[in-house]
Amino acid sequence: MGGPTTHASAIERLQALIRIPTVSYADRDLIDPKPFEEFAEQLERNYPLLHQHLEKTIVRDHGMLFHWKGTAATRPVVLMAHIDVVPVEETDTWQHPAFGAEIHDGVLWGRGTLDDKGCLAGICEAVERLLGQGFTPEQDIWLSFGCDEEVMGQAAPAAVEILRERGVSPWFVLDEGGAVAYDAFPGVKPPLAVIGVTEKGITNVQLSVEGRGGHASMPTRMDTTARLARAILRLDSNPFPSSVPPPTIEMFRRIADHLPGPLRPILGPVLKNTDKLKPVLARALVAAGNESAAMTRTTTVVTTLSGSPANNVIASKATAGVNVRIMTGDTVAGVVERIASVINDDQVHVDVVESNEPSPLSPTDDDAFRLIEATINQTHPDAVPTPYVMMGATDSRFFTAICARVYRFAPFRMSKAQRESIHSFDERIGVDDWLEGVDFYQRLIEGIA
Template identity: 65%
Template sequence: MTGTWEAHPHARAVETLQALVRIPTVSHPDQLDPQAFEDLLVELERRFPLIHQRLEVTRVHTHGLLVHWPGASAARPVVLMAHLDVVPVEDGWTHPPFSGDLVDGSVWGRGTLDDKGCVVGICEAVEALLERDFVPAQDVWISLGCDEEVFGQGAPLAVAELVRRGVRPWLVVDEGGAVASEAFPGIGAPIGVVGVTEKGVTSLELSVEGSGGHASTPTRNGPTARLARAITRLDRAPLPARVPEPTVELFRRLAPHAPAPLRPVLANAGRLRPLLTRVLLAAGPETAAMARTTVAVTTLSGSPAINVIAANAKAGVNIRVMVGDTVAGVVEHVRCTIGDDQVRLEVVEAHEPSPLSPVDDDAFRLLESTIREVFPDAVPAPYVMMAATDARHFTTICERVYRFAPFRMTLAQRQSIHAADEHLGIEALLDGVDWYRRLIERLPA
């Protein structure tokens, strides 16, 4: 992009993102503020009048939207996805999390990256095309979920609505990958990573019962001690690591951009999987998570007072199940690793890894050619997405489900997702709008 961003044809997208960030549509597992979501829907209608006047807009679940834009053909419909809700905030923000402040060339606030940037990118692209009376080659559907962050019912109900209407998408694009810089040591080029699958999500609760009592008369191996031992055993026994096929293809594509000594290794990734597995594990947590099912203890609870022995100690365990592993196998690994019948294990939720979407396919080639067009310095490549998205529900009605947010993101930005100081660069946002627009314009007849 050259010149100032104010001269960009989609410059209004910046103010729109600021406006959406200022509406705190926070999802909690057991509650939300319905007024905030209603306010957001009103703001969307104000900012994108043509979408609401010319297209069919259907409310899904409590506050989700499903928008139908008829194209010249309905033979290969496309679904563009994003979600309206955000995770709660914590301390440590440089700029207030719901301020939408415009500082240092970025919009700051919760949801800029996850996922209101995509909401704005999609809607601004469609609004601009409607202003030109553009008709897409295929039907375009916009699915905006309202409870993605709490694994809610918005996306399943959107799928059910499409099934009811007899719609079987040819292509689905949701949040996920990005134009990622600093993704691999020694690779200078940004990587346009497109998630062709995502890990399954499984949550467990470990609990130990005891008699409790006064802290002055403790007994050995009480609930907290047994739970601590179980957690330590889990931490010391990670699941086996390996390189799945999408990661092999990712390395093959990175080979020409790697330092000379690494090029033959990456180019022959399929034959050198054990070596590459060790490289991924050594390169840091972001790459290590690409090589195995991960197990993270996330919540702990015990005694209600410092001078009371816990009668019940609990730990929440979040597991991201790698492609090739199963929920049943992972749960059995946890049970055997803990090796203590007094530690009760309850499966709170269980989702298997998503099916692999094709790479050698016209749909994926459309995505990667659009990435090259908008981000000419980037290397388009498939990868296994570590986090969960609403897209996993669409795999039941579509074989080509991809996860890509068309924004440049540094390592620091990727680490700010679900953390403090989330922000999206202005130029990155505007390039993202361009990407969605060009994708719609280039849909095949």
Template identity: 65%
Template structure:
């Protein structure tokens, strides 16, 4: 922990700034975002002195570190915004305390995992390399978004800026996977999962309208009851499950590290797709989500008063579109499942799954090699990322878009993202800085 003695303090300082994104611009604390950008400049003076900075959108940052060559530029990504604090936390979400937790020192707070840990890790790696007089072999771009958590426009604008400059990245690396422990039943080794694609994020609203009226004279199948029936029907009608190619490759790589009864099954995953799919569906929500498009009912609205029948009832549905499914297929599935012409389907936003980036490729092998060097106990493997990241926009200018956060994460830590008690181990954070530094050093 001596290689970066002040890195933890830098992360603490930035976690303490509540850069919370909201879809309603009036609710955004722009002063917090201003403070973050200014504090970042204070904490990383060499980076700001030697790298060219282009401001993107309101608070997005696009840095260029000129390399010895520019034929194969690399983009490292992170975002500075966080989601609101929910639930009951053991320690204040924005205090960024370093505490003892389960036998190790951890940094507690919103954004430690998603995604200020990556942002500070990248910046610290660059800062120390600059201090050592290093010039990267290729141009290095740092793209830090400011509205990732609301699926905003900053990343898209960064892509437009790079395209305007004629930049075609060799590869792009954003948040996503991790050195994940307890990731797969029967596999004891941690897995360095690298997202080679991500599910599409599509949101719809189910809407039912009616006359409304006084609650003392309810009619059968009013808007709220009809909406409730639609929700139950959709919940009971999952999309078909399957295993895409990245998941098959993941299992092939895990096979030598699995418990003996599982080894032949995983090694022959391509031939045993139906059986493996059933196993994943039964193993819990994290693995089940690897097999199909998912529907999550997230928001509900109805009557403004308990004694008033709703004139309009709405339910928000967040859909994660699986590789191989189209948005059109998914919307048609919803209509068939609900099977009610009185339930209107409004598309709020739509995004298909991202193209699959290559695994048998020098860029992916560089990520693998660096994982093996810094985390020798981990099994590097591709996977389909469940969540959406800013990197999906970069597929417009790059065919090698990967998603990996170089931090050890337990299952509990992964579950804390967008939830409560988010925290990052101090040693895990410092190892992540080392990983970013070694990656930059080995780009050629």
């Protein structure tokens, strides 16, 4: 798959992209377009064959859609990634500069190494390598690179519309999301190559209470802030019911044979029959901690609060922002109805600010999923491929409108500490792990038939 010189050049190309601060903001006025323009120029310098042989369409200012014509177009494939990254906070204590792209002890440090320039550069590197070999894919391949994924922007929906207008119905779509994850499940030593087959819907709700307000020297019982606080406590004390969706059941079936020796004869049969023990498994996951509990249900958390502008003024309006991650099987309407029911106070208004339904379940008993599995087995033979429910949101959720097989998997080995660095500080990727990911993309493209 290429010698040391090729690998060194590939890493340099990734470093060049990491050094460009393509930061996106929800407030478009804060976005500096120059880094995005510089990124596009650097991408063309990095991958000249890609730009020479693939048709490029600009999407929403800085997004990109590339079309690689194959020998057939009956089952086109979309490979996705995004250009933008989240801001670097001044209080973050990075060991190495966030946009320095420095390599220390075989590890490349920088914002975007995992989320998501590692995937973008990996895809481009694989395409460039194959073009250099004179390779033509057996099916059309589309590369969709969004520019505002981190702020739930409009580039991905715009790319979907372009594909729809061109009559493209993808066989499958592959975006970021899962990873070759170490320490993903207690006691399981092999890394789990988790492939997202659905993702929770993200909805933001505002709770608000209005009143007369007044001077803080003459407080009244159950004023705006007290009523809002009671509503928040009721919501916090009444979590959504837990359940075990099909991807989680399949995940436990697959890890059953990889439990430590002493536990395997005890827990193995249980995990292989989780479909018959759903209530027990759901309770166990809830008891195991917040991360596993989130795998079983819709979650709500208050993320913003506002009230009076001064310490001596009773708020005339108090608000709380609630971030809701909606589990597959639930709906925005049903979730909002339950929130209002749990709060049980007509004076607390529940308003939907932004809503997204959970993504449909993509099939696992399917040739597309089996191709991804087989490719993982080739490039990461020690890993256990398994479907799972993604907690976060990706641009790929928009592609479910034109494709029934939407998967989320970044082909990189990640420790728990690395996964925690995403959207935080000290984001980094192993150099060899990234090169392994490039091999994954190359083999995947070669295997598309």
